Amino acid sequence: MDVSAHAYEHCELCPRRCGANRAAGGTGVCGMTSELRVARSALHFWEEPPISGEAGSGAVFFSGCPLRCVYCQNHEISSEGFGHAVSERRLARMMLELEAQGALNVNLVTPLHFAPHVASAIGLAREAGLTVPVVCNTSGYELPEMVEAMSGLVDVWLTDFKYADGSLAASLSAAPDYPQVAADALEAMVRRLRAAGGRAEKADGSLARGIVVRHLVLPGHADDSLAVLDRVWGIAGNDVDLSVMNQYTPNDLCRRQGGELARGVTDDEYERVLDHADDLGFERLWWQQGGTVSESFVPAFDASGVDGPEL
Numbered sequence: 001m002d003v004s005a006h007a008y009e010h011c012e013l014c015p016r017r018c019g020a021n022r023a024a025g026g027t028g029v030c031g032m033t034s035e036l037r038v039a040r041s042a043l044h045f046w047e048e049p050p051i052s053g054e055a056g057s058g059a060v061f062f063s064g065c066p067l068r069c070v071y072c073q074n075h076e077i078s079s080e081g082f083g084h085a086v087s088e089r090r091l092a093r094m095m096l097e098l099e100a101q102g103a104l105n106v107n108l109v110t111p112l113h114f115a116p117h118v119a120s121a122i123g124l125a126r127e128a129g130l131t132v133p134v135v136c137n138t139s140g141y142e143l144p145e146m147v148e149a150m151s152g153l154v155d156v157w158l159t160d161f162k163y164a165d166g167s168l169a170a171s172l173s174a175a176p177d178y179p180q181v182a183a184d185a186l187e188a189m190v191r192r193l194r195a196a197g198g199r200a201e202k203a204d205g206s207l208a209r210g211i212v213v214r215h216l217v218l219p220g221h222a223d224d225s226l227a228v229l230d231r232v233w234g235i236a237g238n239d240v241d242l243s244v245m246n247q248y249t250p251n252d253l254c255r256r257q258g259g260e261l262a263r264g265v266t267d268d269e270y271e272r273v274l275d276h277a278d279d280l281g282f283e284r285l286w287w288q289q290g291g292t293v294s295e296s297f298v299p300a301f302d303a304s305g306v307d308g309p310e311l
Helices: 005-010 088-100 112-127 144-150 166-173 178-196 222-239 252-257 267-280
Strands: 037-044 057-062 106-109 134-138 156-160 207-216 241-245 285-287
Touching: 005 112, 037 088, 057 088, 088 106, 088 112, 112 134, 112 144, 144 178, 156 178, 166 178, 178 207, 178 222, 207 222, 222 241, 222 267, 241 267, 267 285
Parallel strands: 057 106, 106 134, 134 156, 156 207, 207 241, 241 285
Antiparallel strands: 037 057
16 A cells, blocks of 8 residues: 555545545545644553553644544544644654653554654654654554555554444444444454564563554443454454453533433443453453543643654
8 A cells, every 4th residue: 555645645545535635735534634733742641551551652643533433532633633733754753752751652643644654754763763662543444455554664553443333333433334444454453463473562561562452332332342342352362452441421512412422331331341351252351440431531632742853
């Protein structure tokens, strides 16, 4: 897959394949032109233990997103476009700054609609001495060709698997093809991980190479969560770490609309999904304690760490 700057001229970087000429200022389904935009670059302590550890993950949050999840907590950057324009060389410098702050890794959050910039910046940062793993933190809505193209640069995939039901994916994220797309992408991740020698940890227990699959349990949709786990197990088994999250928090839109998404996940719903993960046999299973329904997991999108010198 082409991840050179030419890809922006007729954009097919994500499964939407919208064809926008982002290089000429056109806006893709992701909401972005070819101008690289970043909303925050800072240590982040709320990822899974093998990602954040105690030292923190070096999270870089990109503006824009190919999905349109009605319950999105990061709407300021995903759909409202907040972020500052930066160069590839500035992005590379951010990565080195995060490593200097003690980050266990560089954690690129929803980056691949900017894949040409991101691929170049990773290369620049590596040439300049970056040694920590690179994490691609994705919604799971990725083309397998993109996974293949980026696998030589990405060490850890931190990927969502949101839905097993296409109608649910259509109503909540405007992506009826999400289940199959996410499955194909995960298959590509697992294939590349196995070819690289499988999961690997550093001495401190953080991931040097691997896949963490995240699933956010949604209120009223535990049945779909069970089906998601079935699908992940069938594709990957214990080649992946599984993270089952109960941190769903209704945003203003969901509160106004009412219905199931206006409330949090019940203990019974969450425990049912965790029990199913145990029954399937996931050996590395991450879960959250009760009472995590909170907006505290959403960092302040204030351009922290974004502006500064280039490499």
